[in-house]
């Protein structure tokens with residue numbers, strides 16, 4: 001684990017525990033994917049109560065305070081949130097309990113690489129939003145997928161004005177493609193650059209196992 005990075009993030013959350021550096025709303029690609037998944041899970045005339053009845057599972061890697069975690073839980077997925085900042089996970093739980101999205105939620109405080117190496121679980125949906133500078137994280141995330149499972153991976157592009165500080169490496173599209181290709185049985189459904197407002201350019205990877 002990169003102890004300096006963990007301390008940097010912990011200091012950031014200690015200053016403003018309820019907030020995310022990426023804003024308050026879930027990522028639009030995640031919302032689109034959840035709409036697709038929950039439609040597949042429920043008959044077309046089913047109401048919201050039965051959506052997600054198949055109890056699909058998800059993991060939000062580097063969840064921070066849970067802006068994407070919340071969307072996953074509210075879509076009916078049994079969701080695990082992993083972050084190495086104790087303050088972020090505590091804030092996530094506080095919000096989940098206060099706002100009523102704690103059902104099926106598991107919060108883990110720990111290094112995501114160590115956790116991925118130790119877990120025997122596989123997931124229907126793996127989300128990694130803006131995890132920079134964690135070597136091998138994308139490969140590890142893809143290996144967490146069940147057959148048929150989907151991964152949504154978003155990073156700030158090298159040319160994006162908004163993003164991590166200069167010392168933190170940012171992969172380009174080719175590097176993301178090369179890392180995904182290291183995992184057998186993965187189909188890339190989408191890999192491109194997309195603008196968000198005037199200050200952000202992201203790389204978005206959507207992939208499926210099997």
Ligand SMILES: C[S@@+](CC[C@H](N)C(=O)[O-])C[C@H]1O[C@@H](n2cnc3c(N)ncnc32)[C@H](O)[C@@H]1O
Pocket residue numbers: 002005009010020021022023061062063064065066067068082083084085088110111112113128129130131132134
């Ligand atoms: C840019 S923030 C993104 C947070 C959240 N995914 C979002 O989009 O709102 C990156 C998050 O990853 C966490 N993180 C970075 N490296 C990590 C690691 N090795 N293990 C666990 N969490 C990590 C940080 O604590 C931070 O919460």
